[in-house]
Amino acid sequence: MKSAIWPAVALMVLADGAFAGEKRQSDAHEHGHGTFQMVIEDDHAVIEIAVPAFDVIGFEHAPSTSAQRDVLAKAAASLSRPDILFAVPAAAECAIGRIEIGFGATGGDHDDHDGHDDHDDHKDHDDHADKDGHKDHDDHEEAGETHSEVTASYHLACAHTEALDRIEFGYFEAFPAAEELDVVILSAAGQSAGDVDRNKTVFRIE
Numbered sequence: 001m002k003s004a005i006w007p008a009v010a011l012m013v014l015a016d017g018a019f020a021g022e023k024r025q026s027d028a029h030e031h032g033h034g035t036f037q038m039v040i041e042d043d044h045a046v047i048e049i050a051v052p053a054f055d056v057i058g059f060e061h062a063p064s065t066s067a068q069r070d071v072l073a074k075a076a077a078s079l080s081r082p083d084i085l086f087a088v089p090a091a092a093e094c095a096i097g098r099i100e101i102g103f104g105a106t107g108g109d110h111d112d113h114d115g116h117d118d119h120d121d122h123k124d125h126d127d128h129a130d131k132d133g134h135k136d137h138d139d140h141e142e143a144g145e146t147h148s149e150v151t152a153s154y155h156l157a158c159a160h161t162e163a164l165d166r167i168e169f170g171y172f173e174a175f176p177a178a179e180e181l182d183v184v185i186l187s188a189a190g191q192s193a194g195d196v197d198r199n200k201t202v203f204r205i206e
């Protein structure tokens with residue numbers, strides 16, 4: 001019966017197979033830990049998540065092998081199922097609208113998307129001879145390690161938003177590397193915040 005509740009899925013996967021430019025520098029994230037936000041209004045809700053790419057695909061660089069591309073495709077397919085990842089009560093009668101999934105870049109190759117000039121801030125790299133010949137890749141992280149995030153947003157049209165009193169997170173079963181999500185729910189009733197993890201997969205909206 002769930003398919004009757006979730007009739008129209010309009011999926012837009014950004015950066016199909018390739019990494020798009022990251023919206024912001026994601027150097028502060030901790031692997032295993034992501035954020036989940038849902039804003040509930042009269043007849044709809046919008047979910048937005050931001051999680052380390054590590055949590056959903058196990059690596060944080062553009063895929064370079066067919067195996068990695070396969071992992072990315074499977075993750076995109078999983079991410080396109082909010083009814084599994086973030087299940088809301090059937091009584092709310094929510095239909096999935098637009099879904100957007102973005103895989104963040106890990107630096108270097110996508111300057112045209114950035115909108116901020118990270119590389120120009122680190123001219124000092126040019127002052128000493130570059131021994132390994134790929135100086136650009138080290139700009140973001142002191143250890144030369146890059147990070148990237150996966151962001152996704154889900155628009156739900158709900159006949160009964162008042163029935164949105166809990167969210168069941170199948171997310172952790174779908175993504176074994178994920179450990180925790182910080183949860184914030186915003187609605188006319190106020191704000192509900194907390195977290196969910198592998199042992200506590202149900203969040204009750206107060």
Ligand SMILES: [Zn+2]
Binds near residue numbers: 031053147
């Ligand atoms: Zn990372």
